[in-house]
Amino acid sequence: MNLEQFAALSQVLTGYGQEAILPKLDTQHQAAEYLATLYTPGLVPVATLQLLTDTWNTISAMPQPTYEMQVKEQIMGNTELAPVAKNIIYMWFLGIWYDLTVPPGTSPNKDFVVSAQAYQNSLVWDTMGAHPMGYSEGVFGYWNTPPVIPPLHPPIQ
Amino acid sequence: MKKVRLLSLLLAVGIGLTYISIGSLGCKGRPSSSGKDSTNTSVTDSGQTTLSPNLPYDVTIAPTDTVLQTQIRADFDLFSWESFIALNWSPDSTEIIGANGDNATVWETWKENAEVFLPDGSKPAPWNAALQQKNKVLVQVGKTPTVLLTDVTQPFLTGPLIDQNGEYTRFEIVMNEKMFDYIDNNVLYNYQGQQKFTDTIAFPSGNNEKKAHGAIMVKASWKIMGKGDDTTRFHKTRATIHVNAIPKQGVKDTTYTALVGLVGLHIGTKSQNNPQWIWSTFEQVDNAPTFNAVKDVHYNFYKAAAGNNNMNNAPAHPWNPSIPGQTPSQIVRLTPIFEGTQALNDAFHKKLIAVNPKTVWQYYELVGTQWPVHAKQSATGDPFPVYMANSTLESYIQGVVREGKISYVPGVTSSCIGCHNGATSWSGRTSDFTYLLRTASAYKQAAGNKKK
Numbered sequence: 296m297n298l299e300q301f302a303a304l305s306q307v308l309t310g311y312g313q314e315a316i317l318p319k320l321d322t323q324h325q326a327a328e329y330l331a332t333l334y335t336p337g338l339v340p341v342a343t344l345q346l347l348t349d350t351w352n353t354i355s356a357m358p359q360p361t362y363e364m365q366v367k368e369q370i371m372g373n374t375e376l377a378p379v380a381k382n383i384i385y386m387w388f389l390g391i392w393y394d395l396t397v398p399p400g401t402s403p404n405k406d407f408v409v410s411a412q413a414y415q416n417s418l419v420w421d422t423m424g425a426h427p428m429g430y431s432e433g434v435f436g437y438w439n440t441p442p443v444i445p446p447l448h449p450p451i452q
Numbered sequence: 453m454k455k456v457r458l459l460s461l462l463l464a465v466g467i468g469l470t471y472i473s474i475g476s477l478g479c480k481g482r483p484s485s486s487g488k489d490s491t492n493t494s495v496t497d498s499g500q501t502t503l504s505p506n507l508p509y510d511v512t513i514a515p516t517d518t519v520l521q522t523q524i525r526a527d528f529d530l531f532s533w534e535s536f537i538a539l540n541w542s543p544d545s546t547e548i549i550g551a552n553g554d555n556a557t558v559w560e561t562w563k564e565n566a567e568v569f570l571p572d573g574s575k576p577a578p579w580n581a582a583l584q585q586k587n588k589v590l591v592q593v594g595k596t597p598t599v600l601l602t603d604v605t606q607p608f609l610t611g612p613l614i615d616q617n618g619e620y621t622r623f624e625i626v627m628n629e630k631m632f633d634y635i636d637n638n639v640l641y642n643y644q645g646q647q648k649f650t651d652t653i654a655f656p657s658g659n660n661e662k663k664a665h666g667a668i669m670v671k672a673s674w675k676i677m678g679k680g681d682d683t684t685r686f687h688k689t690r691a692t693i694h695v696n697a698i699p700k701q702g703v704k705d706t707t708y709t710a711l712v713g714l715v716g717l718h719i720g721t722k723s724q725n726n727p728q729w730i731w732s733t734f735e736q737v738d739n740a741p742t743f744n745a746v747k748d749v750h751y752n753f754y755k756a757a758a759g760n761n762n763m764n765n766a767p768a769h770p771w772n773p774s775i776p777g778q779t780p781s782q783i784v785r786l787t788p789i790f791e792g793t794q795a796l797n798d799a800f801h802k803k804l805i806a807v808n809p810k811t812v813w814q815y816y817e818l819v820g821t822q823w824p825v826h827a828k829q830s831a832t833g834d835p836f837p838v839y840m841a842n843s844t845l846e847s848y849i850q851g852v853v854r855e856g857k858i859s860y861v862p863g864v865t866s867s868c869i870g871c872h873n874g875a876t877s878w879s880g881r882t883s884d885f886t887y888l889l890r891t892a893s894a895y896k897q898a899a900g901n902k903k904k
Contacts, residue, residue: 320826432832
């Protein structure tokens, strides 16, 4: 799976648009980091990664409005692919990779934060209208005003 | 789509947040131009590089420049070099930069911080560049230890920088007329004035269409010329070095004159297209080696024989610049200069050498330029490069090396915009990316003069 394929699949899985997942001017390279994590030897069987790639290629050849339904049926409904897809969601929203061999969160010794930057860029903060604990890009004094839940990002292009 | 996003969030929050105790998880580190006029003294070639005394106003990205890492970065790096050349031009513009080897510079005629924010909070003297061409005084005279420590140390009080001769590096901050006027006109030069100022502090912006300059501030670092230093490789000036007494730390009040050489130069430019400012940083080429690329040459702040055990660590306390022969800092540049930036350095060096093979300006290099890529996205505007450090000005916050790999920590590793976003005035409101306003004192009425 290349970066563009991964970014397109990630948009369907997260509900976030292109500019959030793989911006045209990309300063963070977050998608690239998550893709590299996905392909870290030992984390996901190579055959499973190939199946995920093939399945996404099949879906992406269909009309764009059907992506969500197809991902739900062909990926989330597939017992081999669903855990990997969920892990991709976890990475995007939490910046964490969960050990696939056990239920998420039950293997703290094998789970890991992808990077400090991944934690900072986790989509959960944006979704909540909040910022990561210990890091904020807000204007000084932002805490004096109520958090604002940002509008939904543009739909998938 | 909304449904999918909500589902994803619930999945993530429901399962993941329970376990988001970072302390219990392993953490994988990862390697992780301008508008201008031409003058008779300009030197231009068919390429991009131009030696001109005219400061650029802003960066307008060419429509054909779409690649952030190379093309757009090159636009900003060119802006930085043009700024550097113009600021280091002779103030009277009668000679081309470096035509006589070294020369007085424009930025050194600007107002120093201590000339604007006076100890008694009174109104500073009006702008007069001619009068401001004066003897340089490094380390501001102050009555409290805080003043001394603030002025001789680096951001975040991470510690002084000591050269190979055991001498403390000295720093100064100056501002241009636009910035000074804004502070002066709005009485931001003292505590009370800042308290009364209820508008959002917004310094003037450079604008290409209007051919207008904005606020510019320059921070410089200087080393005292001494043993082992090749003075032909530095922009130099004689300066008065002053150390304030701190009896508790054994620091004695000391004043002497010395020949100092420029080793670092930050240029911050406020502009219309870049409201989080454009941050350009230059260094003298002999400062420090790049990590894992030490050469057999003399460095200002590194000695190969000393090893890397104390690399990029601040000196041990007590910090006392009066003591001679202190253990030198062992500084390494962690992030290599980007190859495109280095190519531009080479191009400008050739242009400078063509003017005079002995020009001191050939020994300065652009380390990088940071700007807000998505200025409206957030207060910090998605700065790029994400991290940037000058080895003489952010020596100890360049990042960390673990098991031979460099890693960066958001909010800790040096980022000009990321740090300056937190700057405030004495009113507690944001101060438009400058910490200078916090150096203002309360206005104190002179005895017998109760009216301001």
